[in-house]
Amino acid sequence: MRILCLCLGWLMVALAIAGVFLPLLPTTPFLLLAAGLFARSSPRFEHWLLNHPLFGDTLRRWRENGAISTRAKSTSVALIVASYALFVLFGSPSAMLAAIVATVMIFPVLFILSRPGG
Structure with missing residues (x-):
């Protein structure tokens, strides 16, 4: 199950990156899913995502109290x-x-x- 969550987490990161360039594909929901999947499979990648200079603040704000800037x-x-x-x-x-x-x-x-x- 851990490996499945890890693979799905990276798939969500890939979709999020594609969403940066494709206007109809959202970025943030895929990153939120990736963070959740990494929380279940890899604390290292979860930490990386939550501390990412571009996306980390948004993800932490959502995780802490469901906030949107x-x-x-x-x-x-x-x-x-x-x-x-x-x-x-x-x-x-x-x-x-x-x-x-x-x-x-x-x-x-x-x-x-x-x-x-x-």
Whole structure:
């Protein structure tokens, strides 16, 4: 089980790195999964990830109290709103489809806004 968690942890790190370059692939959720998998398989890699100069602060803040930085919150919500606006402007969806997409998109926004800042 330890080896499986270790391999999955590195897969999540690889997906997170790809997410830095691919706009539709998120980075942070994969890093959170990697940290959890490394916690079960390799304290050394968990320590490396939690102390990483770029990602460590975000991961520690989430682990300690489920916090999302104010900057990350505002950026995330702004991108979700912009995505919806582009969908409506250029996709010309029916009113029903636009309402369904808006309903689906509101849930991540509410979750993001409900997290403590930091």
